[in-house]
Amino acid sequence: MREAVFTELAKHERPVSAYDIADNLSAARGKRVAPNSVYRILDVFVANNLAMRVESANAYLANTHPGCAHDCIFLVCDECGEAAHVDDEEVSRAVRAIAATRQFKAERPVLEIRGLCKGCA
Numbered sequence: 076m077r078e079a080v081f082t083e084l085a086k087h088e089r090p091v092s093a094y095d096i097a098d099n100l101s102a103a104r105g106k107r108v109a110p111n112s113v114y115r116i117l118d119v120f121v122a123n124n125l126a127m128r129v130e131s132a133n134a135y136l137a138n139t140h141p142g143c144a145h146d147c148i149f150l151v152c153d154e155c156g157e158a159a160h161v162d163d164e165e166v167s168r169a170v171r172a173i174a175a176t177r178q179f180k181a182e183r184p185v186l187e188i189r190g191l192c193k194g195c196a
């Protein structure tokens with residue numbers, strides 16, 4: 076089941092929801108796959124850095140760089156749903172520093188910018 080979820084996830088270039096994955100797997104397997112079990116598997120992937128969650132879209136992407144642990148920044152297009160992924164150590168360090176000044180332990184900063192991609196603007 077994990078393998079099937081990952082294969083389905085990896086097919087998508089844009090963030091995909093647990094519901095869409097469950098629908099596609101249900102169709103492919105000819106029997107109903109519950110979104111809840113897909114959610115659980117996706118959470119395991121996120122915890123193991125195999126997938127990334129795009130919070131503002133409530134959707135997931137396969138991690139293109141599973142080897143490195145950093146705070147990814149997503150540019151999420153409101154029109155086509157594309158989530159371009161950028162990394163900027165300076166920005167994520169600054170965000171974590173803001174939390175630290177308030178004695179807040181930052182576990183996972185969420186850095187997402189909503190707007191329109193080049194193709195849609």
Ligand SMILES: [Zn+2]
Nearest residue numbers: 146147161162
């Ligand atoms: Zn990244």
Ligand SMILES: [Zn+2]
Nearest residue numbers: 152155192195
């Ligand atoms: Zn777009």
